[in-house]
Every structure is written in structure tokens, then in C-alpha cells.
Amino acid sequence: MTPPLHHPLLEAGDTRLLAVDAVLAQGDTGLTRYRIVRFAAYGRALLIDGLIQSCEFDEALYHEMLMSPAVALHGHPRRIVVIGGANGGIVNRLQHLPSLRGLHHVDLDPTLAGLCRYHLPHLQPQEPFSFDYRLEFEDPRAWLARKRGDLGGWADLVLLDLPDAADTSYAAGVFDMEALAAAGDLLAPGGLLVTHVGHCHPAAISFQAETVARLRRLFADVVVYEHPIPSLAVAWGFAIASRDRSLDRFAGAAMARRIAALPAAMRRHYDAETHLALLHRPAIVRAALDAATPIPVPTHPTLMETTT
Structure with a gap:
């Protein structure tokens, strides 16, 4: 047993x-x-x-909450950068986006990606793609430092589909100020960065508080929302950030029409009614965020040295 x-x-x-x-x-x-x-x-x-x-039970729910609101808010993303997510789930949904013309994808571990392809077939996209797809395996911090010049201003969306930022994870470095700034440099005018910001448990919300604070220092406007993920046993937080536009339309009536226009594969669990729920965070979470003591900002010499 x-x-x-x-x-x-x-x-x-x-x-x-x-x-x-x-x-x-x-x-x-x-x-x-x-x-x-x-x-x-x-x-x-x-x-x-x-x-x-x-x-398997709710990966579609998680991936839709991460990407579908940002896709609907943008409207017609043609060029997308995905950081993390080589298990396949995010590309499995994005491949249905009619406007998509190019996707740059970077993740850390090719061996783990291969294991996911074998053991988790439900996550895998169907090839060949109708768009230009480029997958690289590299430390995402170093990749961002290297590509912020070559791909500067290229992306309509930058999606951070990262593991939990545990002490042992490379992901903690991608949530620091320097890496988030490099990710922002990839955005075209009107482009959006979207990421998870950790769980929303009011007893341990310092990671979310600090990550959102960094985004607000780097970007002109930030929207934070959350949705329960059953297998994770808590609500999970997400953030959309823009360098050059107001995100007021995230709460506007036009969002319902944009959501209805999404491909069916990107709205199995996300619709206009669900979107309304995203806009209203519980008082206990808002109070915990206001009272949170921010965690220390990590520094990562590899990225810092590469960008100087």
C-alpha cells in the first residue's frame, strides 16, 4: 500500500x-x-x-486563472513569452489562441519536462503548432538578463508560470526586483505581465505582499485577484501588471464580451460570472495584506552580474 x-x-x-x-x-x-x-x-x-x-483534477482551472484574464484584457496578443511551465499545461491552452504568431518559452529543467511528457500526457499540447514556437532550457534569471535587449519591446504578454518560490527553488530569484524588471522590458506598448503571487492564506501572506509591492514599484498599474484551487486547499493569488496603461477595463463591461470571445479551451472554468468574483477579495485577506511584514528581497548575483 x-x-x-x-x-x-x-x-x-x-x-x-x-x-x-x-x-x-x-x-x-x-x-x-x-x-x-x-x-x-x-x-x-x-x-x-x-x-x-x-x-490532473484542476490544472485547467489554475492555468485559466493565470492566463485567460490577461488574454481577455489585452484582446489580441500576437507575441507571448512564457517563463516556466515546461510541463505543458500553459502552452496546451495558448495553442488555441487564433491571434498567436510567436511564443518564446524558457524553463529550467529539460529532464523534468521529458518526464512530464511521459507521465502527464493530459498536460501536453498538440504539435505541430500554427505559430513560431521556441523552447529553451536555461536558468530563467539568466535568460531574462540575456534577452531583455534582444526581445525588448517584443511581447504582448509575459506569463510567469513558475513553481512555488520556496527557499530551495530557482523561482525565488525570478520574483526579485531585477528579474521582474527584465521581464517588464520584454513588453511591447500595451503589453501585460501576469504571474501567480502565491497562496492567499491570511496566516502566511508575506510572499504575496512583497511580490505585489515589487510589481507596484516597477509597473504603472497592477491588478491582483484570486481564485480557490481545490488541490492546493487554499485560494491562489494572481497579478496582472502594465507599464504604460491603466487596467481599469479589467472591471469594465467590455470584459464580458472579451471573455466570451476567448477560445473554448481557455474558458472551461473562466467566464464573465467567474470574472466578477475575481474582483472582490475577502476582507480577511485584504487586512492580512495590509498588516503583512514583507519578506526580504532576494538578490541573485548571476542575474545582477549579467545585467551590469
Whole structure:
């Protein structure tokens, strides 16, 4: 019998027990400590550093909440950059976007991407693509530093589909000021950056508070919203940021028409009624964010040295 999995809910002091039907793969690629399992309640799942990243039951919900509001707000994104997400889930949805002409995609670990293609086929996009797709494997911090000149002003959307920013994860570095600024440099006029900003549990919300504070220092306007993700057991936060435009239309009536125009594969769980719910965050979360003590801003010499 496969033993149950103890999964951390918060940074410390709170875990839950999940029944595991089978362990499909586990190990350390040298870049990533991973586990691929089949949960009794949520189906096949990817864990990195012991934290759930994707579950078969609700990965479509997570990916739609990450990208669909930004796609609808922009209207007709033609050029997209994706940081992270080489498990396939984000490209699996973006491939249905009729306006898409080019997609630059970078992630850290080619071995883990290959394991996901084998063990998590439900996440995989269907090739060949009708757009120019370029996938590279590199530390995203270094890639951003290297590409902020070559791809400066290129992207209509920059999507950060990153793992949890745990102490052991490379993702923590992509949430620092320098990397977020480099990601912003990739945006074309009117372009949008979108990212998750961690869980919305009011007892441990300092990562979200600090990440949103950094975005607001770097971008002209930022919208933050959240949606419950069942397999993660908490609501998850997301942010859309713009350097040169007001995001007031995120709450406007025109959004309903834009949402209805999205491809069906990008609105299985996201519609105009769901969008209205995104606009209203619970008072307990807003109060916790106001009272949060920001976590220290990490510095990463590789990125800093590359950009000087």
C-alpha cells in the first residue's frame, strides 16, 4: 500500500494528509527534486520540492486563472513569452489562441519536462503548432538578463508560470526586483505581465505582499485577484501588471464580451460570472495584506552580474 503524502499547506506549522494511489516517478534531476504521483482525490500530480505544482483534477482551472484574464484584457496578443511551465499545461491552452504568431518559452529543467511528457500526457499540447514556437532550457534569471535587449519591446504578454518560490527553488530569484524588471522590458506598448503571487492564506501572506509591492514599484498599474484551487486547499493569488496603461477595463463591461470571445479551451472554468468574483477579495485577506511584514528581497548575483 502506498503511504499517504504529508503536504505542507503553509510555510510552517500546517500540513495535510493526501491519499496516494501510486508513485509514478520520483528523484532528483540535478536541477529539480520531483515526485510524480497519482492522488486518490486529484489524479496525476507533479510535486517539486515536496509542493504540489499541478494536479490532473484542476490544472485547467489554475492555468485559466493565470492566463485567460490577461488574454481577455489585452484582446489580441500576437507575441507571448512564457517563463516556466515546461510541463505543458500553459502552452496546451495558448495553442488555441487564433491571434498567436510567436511564443518564446524558457524553463529550467529539460529532464523534468521529458518526464512530464511521459507521465502527464493530459498536460501536453498538440504539435505541430500554427505559430513560431521556441523552447529553451536555461536558468530563467539568466535568460531574462540575456534577452531583455534582444526581445525588448517584443511581447504582448509575459506569463510567469513558475513553481512555488520556496527557499530551495530557482523561482525565488525570478520574483526579485531585477528579474521582474527584465521581464517588464520584454513588453511591447500595451503589453501585460501576469504571474501567480502565491497562496492567499491570511496566516502566511508575506510572499504575496512583497511580490505585489515589487510589481507596484516597477509597473504603472497592477491588478491582483484570486481564485480557490481545490488541490492546493487554499485560494491562489494572481497579478496582472502594465507599464504604460491603466487596467481599469479589467472591471469594465467590455470584459464580458472579451471573455466570451476567448477560445473554448481557455474558458472551461473562466467566464464573465467567474470574472466578477475575481474582483472582490475577502476582507480577511485584504487586512492580512495590509498588516503583512514583507519578506526580504532576494538578490541573485548571476542575474545582477549579467545585467551590469
